[in-house]
Amino acid sequence: MDWERIRDRGPGRFFGVVIGVTLVMTASLVGIVALVTGETTGIGVRLPYYVLVTAIAFVTGLWKLDDDSVDGVTVLIATTGLAIATGGLVSLAVEGIRFGITDPDDIAAPDLLAYFLAAGLLCTGLGMWGLRHWREFTTYEHVAADEESG
Numbered sequence: 001m002d003w004e005r006i007r008d009r010g011p012g013r014f015f016g017v018v019i020g021v022t023l024v025m026t027a028s029l030v031g032i033v034a035l036v037t038g039e040t041t042g043i044g045v046r047l048p049y050y051v052l053v054t055a056i057a058f059v060t061g062l063w064k065l066d067d068d069s070v071d072g073v074t075v076l077i078a079t080t081g082l083a084i085a086t087g088g089l090v091s092l093a094v095e096g097i098r099f100g101i102t103d104p105d106d107i108a109a110p111d112l113l114a115y116f117l118a119a120g121l122l123c124t125g126l127g128m129w130g131l132r133h134w135r136e137f138t139t140y141e142h143v144a145a146d147e148e149s150g
Helices: 004-007 009-037 041-067 072-102 110-132 133-139 140-147
Strands: none
Touching: 009 110, 041 072, 110 140
């Protein structure tokens, strides 16, 4: 991801991305609460769509990340992780939104919502950092150097 290009287009766009991703992350955290408390009724009906989103993310990731400067295994590892993360994030976000609509009293407490937003913002920062440094986690040279030094 070219962060300099995003920043050059204006801080409004950058903060828009941060706010959007934070809202999705917050909905995903609420989705985890819905899953843990058993409030995800009818998830079997929505599961094929979640799998479809995961497959679309996989194909899009392969298309965007594959270039001649990176070996295929590295791209495949990164794309698989991206697809699983995207499918899981979308699934949890949808379930979180459904939970918020059906049981708003369970998450509407101001302090609880602030905690969810704070956690979502932290996850956003970590996710953006991870996207910027994804190649460091998937290259063999980095892993081999760590094994030799240890």
